[in-house]
Amino acid sequence: MVSKIWGYFIIIGILYSLFFGDVISLNETILNSTKTSLEMILQIFPVIALWLGIAEIANRSGLLDKLSRKLSKVLGPLFPEIPKGHVSLSYIASNIIANLFGLGNAATPFGLKAMSSLQELNKDKQKASRSMITFTTINTSGVTIVPTTIIALRILYKSASPTITVISTLISTLIATFFGIIIDRLMAKRYHE
Amino acid sequence: MSDYILPLIVLGIVIYGLLKKIDIYEAFVNGSKDSFKMSLTIFPNLLAMILSVNILVSSGILEDLINFLLPFLKVPIEVVSLMIMRPISGNATLALLNTIYTKYGVDSFYSLLGSTIQGCTDTTLYVLALYYGSIAIKNTRYALKVSLLADIVGITSSLIICYLLFL
Numbered sequence: 001m002v003s004k005i006w007g008y009f010i011i012i013g014i015l016y017s018l019f020f021g022d023v024i025s026l027n028e029t030i031l032n033s034t035k036t037s038l039e040m041i042l043q044i045f046p047v048i049a050l051w052l053g054i055a056e057i058a059n060r061s062g063l064l065d066k067l068s069r070k071l072s073k074v075l076g077p078l079f080p081e082i083p084k085g086h087v088s089l090s091y092i093a094s095n096i097i098a099n100l101f102g103l104g105n106a107a108t109p110f111g112l113k114a115m116s117s118l119q120e121l122n123k124d125k126q127k128a129s130r131s132m133i134t135f136t137t138i139n140t141s142g143v144t145i146v147p148t149t150i151i152a153l154r155i156l157y158k159s160a161s162p163t164i165t166v167i168s169t170l171i172s173t174l175i176a177t178f179f180g181i182i183i184d185r186l187m188a189k190r191y192h193e
Numbered sequence: 194m195s196d197y198i199l200p201l202i203v204l205g206i207v208i209y210g211l212l213k214k215i216d217i218y219e220a221f222v223n224g225s226k227d228s229f230k231m232s233l234t235i236f237p238n239l240l241a242m243i244l245s246v247n248i249l250v251s252s253g254i255l256e257d258l259i260n261f262l263l264p265f266l267k268v269p270i271e272v273v274s275l276m277i278m279r280p281i282s283g284n285a286t287l288a289l290l291n292t293i294y295t296k297y298g299v300d301s302f303y304s305l306l307g308s309t310i311q312g313c314t315d316t317t318l319y320v321l322a323l324y325y326g327s328i329a330i331k332n333t334r335y336a337l338k339v340s341l342l343a344d345i346v347g348i349t350s351s352l353i354i355c356y357l358l359f360l
Contacts, residue, residue: 006245013248029251037240049228056224058206061213119328127332140317140340147312157299168354169312176347187335
């Protein structure tokens with residue numbers, strides 16, 4: 001489905017530009033995309049290098065294991081297919097914790113680690129497993145206690161109360177995640193699992 | 194407060210590693226080594242997503258669509274754009290949020306609403322492309338549907354909650 005959307009975006013975008021838009025800026029957009037993504041990789045790469053290093057210390061010292069066992073009770077029912085104490089649970093937990101505190105950059109490497117360890121459990125390597133979809137649903141609905149980027153931006157704009165939206169953000173993100181999980185459950189049933 | 198989180202996590206993990214008598218230096222270096230491979234798998238996925246999203250955004254079709262929808266909604270165009278762009282592009286929404294802050298004032302209702310929308314969900318399309326792309330999964334099944342529906346729920350509840358709390 002992501003693949004189809006990808007195609008539609010390109011086709012609709014190019015056709016619309018050709019008929020109603022600006023062809024010169026379309027050219028620029030196409031050529032600049034590589035540059036933009038390279039810049040983004042250069043931004044993400046150092047963070048990944050740092051956190052994968054830190055995470056490996058936590059992994060070898062048994063800290064991730066401990067975390068995983070502690071969180072099995074909470075996360076277990078959400079991911080019935082993951083065997084108890086499997087390392088993917090601790091990566092999922094680390095990803096969620098990083099997101100909770102608004103450390104979005106640190107969350108990404110943990111999320112990627114979670115996906116690759118979920119892939120080990122996956123029977124059909126071409127298809128997303130139910131656990132993966134539950135995980136990405138929680139992830140994209142973005143549970144955050146401290147929306148750091150927004151608070152920083154609000155401070156930059158000299159807000160009288162930079163943290164005032166923390167509570168409204170928390171409530172709406174919790175609602176989104178809650179319904180996300182419910183929709184995920186219903187869909188999983190519909191797709192015969 | 195949040196300035197303390199990062200150093201404290203690093204401190205805690207390093208102390209715990211030392212107490213468990215593992216070679217923490219070697220562990221760090223070895224773990225970090227994977228970052229090259231990870232970045233290399235991410236790059237083409239990122240590029241693909243940025244290419245198609247940017248082509249769509251720069252075509253102006255979304256703006257035209259929003260202008261068409263605007264009479265039916267009682268919020269300014271920037272806020273509507275923010276809602277529609279939120280799952281598609283993180284950079285575009287951050288830029289929109291800047292515009293809203295400048296135009297209406299950072300403590301205005303629209304800015305509070307915009308901040309809430311920005312914070313309540315993540316950039317769904319980007320996350321999905323990155324996460325599934327990194328393990329070469331082509332068939333994502335119902336992943337996109339679920340995530341987009343959750344986004345709609347999140348954005349709708351942002352609207353309702355902001356009206357209740359801030360107006």
